[in-house]
Amino acid sequence: MKKILLIAGIVLFSFTVNAQDEKQNNQEKQEKVNDFSRWKVRLRGVSVVPNESAEIGVIGGDIDISNAFIPELDFTYFFTKNFAAELILGTAKHDVKAVNTAAGDVDLGSVYLLPPTLMAQYHFYPTENKIFQPYIGAGVNYTLFYNVKSGAVADVSYDNAVGYGFQIGFDLMLSDKFFINIDAKRLFLNTDVTVDASNLAPGLSIPAKVDIDPYLIGFGVGMNF
Template structure:
């Protein structure tokens, strides 16, 4: 995780030096936003041996992000947050199976284009996400449930609304292409190791307050 954060901030720092060396005007600005977000998976799964599908709960948490403006219009944003989700295998050949819950840590770096003019400034972005799965609770059936970390694409759109020269409101929506391979080592109920390809693909909607500095 520390390597991921180091690389992300190194990219932002390199872009800052590039902007200072190539632009006659200094449009460089840092922004910080604190959002409250809803993370809603658009889940599906291919479960070996027992069939069925997967159900993954939504999560509601705070999220922090930092944005660096390369020019007046182009920017890069690093998004940090963590969420907890309940997991259940549904409609399998042995019924519904409670697989406990798991934490997701999904640092995301997006590159954005910001439209200028007026107090309301919409933006569009795309980038990469690396999701780390940790703190899995196996639930009442499985001896062990593990998830592979995942690298995927992220897409973003939103709008900043200026309150004054420093503070602004923000509305943001993202879609992350997130897939993991899950392994369930089952107890007496199944007496088997079951593998599953799981698509999570969450939609993330957030609203918050931002500060320019």
């Protein structure tokens, strides 16, 4: 009888130890999974500064596109602690004119740009406390041109186009959940433009290839969840 009780005690002790080890292992695995937040959301104020140039047919000259200041919203999903994808959403209104042409400066009105951009990112953690979290990114966008006002000409049309961009920035953690963000991007955007200037000269249509290539400098706040 004593032998049976001793064997039962050993089995029960082994089971208890194994259960505790399994529980500890599961906790450690969960801690590893929870070592980073899967999602970040940021709201930024962004200065959009075009680095524009153009090849304008018929009348020659160049293009001038105004700067803009816009709100920008982005969502970031982390596949791992270091690798993430960021979807950037924002739209900007720009005034446009042709300059130094054979007809002088020509007001081409205004246009809104909507370039939703998807960036692949790599995040760094150079400090042990992970307060300073820099990142770099590269990705693609598809630029939509809408709500066009034609200015001094009869009409202006812009072709939607695919572009690409690069990004560098950092998050500065205020707590485990909230942070401030500074971010700089360079987008490479170009479009084919057709200017209907038939109101200035009968049948006059002016083609142009326009590079917009803006810098986007942003400051904002964000949250992990």
